[in-house]
Amino acid sequence: MSALIPRPVRELAPGAVHVPGWLTLDQQRDLVAACRAWATGPVPIRHTRLPGGGVMSVRTVCVGWHWQPYRYTRVAGDVNGQRVAEFPEWMVRLGRRALLAAYGDAAAAAEYTPDTALVNFYDGQARLGMHQDKDERSSAPVVSLSIGDTCVFRVGNTETRTKPYTDIELVSGDLFVFGGPSRYIYHGVPRVLGGTADPACGLSAGRLNITMRVTGLTDEDARR
Template structure:
């Protein structure tokens, strides 16, 4: 475990193999529900290279809704209690603070499916109305995760290689740090967790929103 910057903690291999398998199976179920995963279209016309399924609240650049307004308008899937519990466990482990974990109440999960050529540009998670930490769980193929500063997309930033099972939590003074995935790392071996290719990233967040 290492603090990359104030409030940013990387815990390699935090998820054991059985948990990884269970999460991959759950992600596949969520992606098969209703309209399924979608590559969001940005307001200026660009389309993201990752496909996303949302739980709790549906993210549409750059807002949240209880319905999948950019798909078929159906209700978003609920965030399972067990996944919120996993988020609390993650915050407690990353910050070595059981009280911080107990107080964490995520009500959003973004499940991102990365192909071999997928990327995620530098951005801030600022569509939430709360400043609670973001929990990021990695499954499958490795990637380079870039965590930057809170002012702009440029330097200073730190590049981490995230492997299957890794946990990253970022919050506190770096809750609004720019971050992204500039490239995948396909050369890393991946154990059999039901995901023979590609990467899944689950991010848990607290919306601070009301219906």
């Protein structure tokens, strides 16, 4: 059997960095176990309903803050009225290590303090249209982790949902960080490549995407 060819770290645009194979298989399995626990509650995983009546094909569970289009709350009023699971300290440390791996800036990594994660599960038919992550008050980078089936990830520009964009494949264990000039890039997932997951990652089918963000919100905001 031929050895796998290492995939290089790649900066697709200033601040948009792909780090292939960043998570070990043990780390992937641990994250899958954590996501499965969150998926059962206190606010369970669900298909998010959009204001226009449409329903997202991905299923989402939130940690730290609950996201619903297009705001964050502590309590999931659109699901079951419960407060979402707390954002664990180990995820803060994971986010800081991810930022260091992508940017090589120890000072910026030490200051990075994510307080929410959106966990999206894609089955073989799920897609995610081009969009910006702009519901946060903070412009701190977004840390994105992929586990399970490979997907086609579309990296666009900050002005429009259309071209120019670049399609790359995100494989189980890959890290993608976008911040700085690329913090508000349009991005999406036009396709998931079913059957590409290594069962050793803890997920036999489908794709998990964990995105850590800094909301910039406070407990006072949560009481409003």
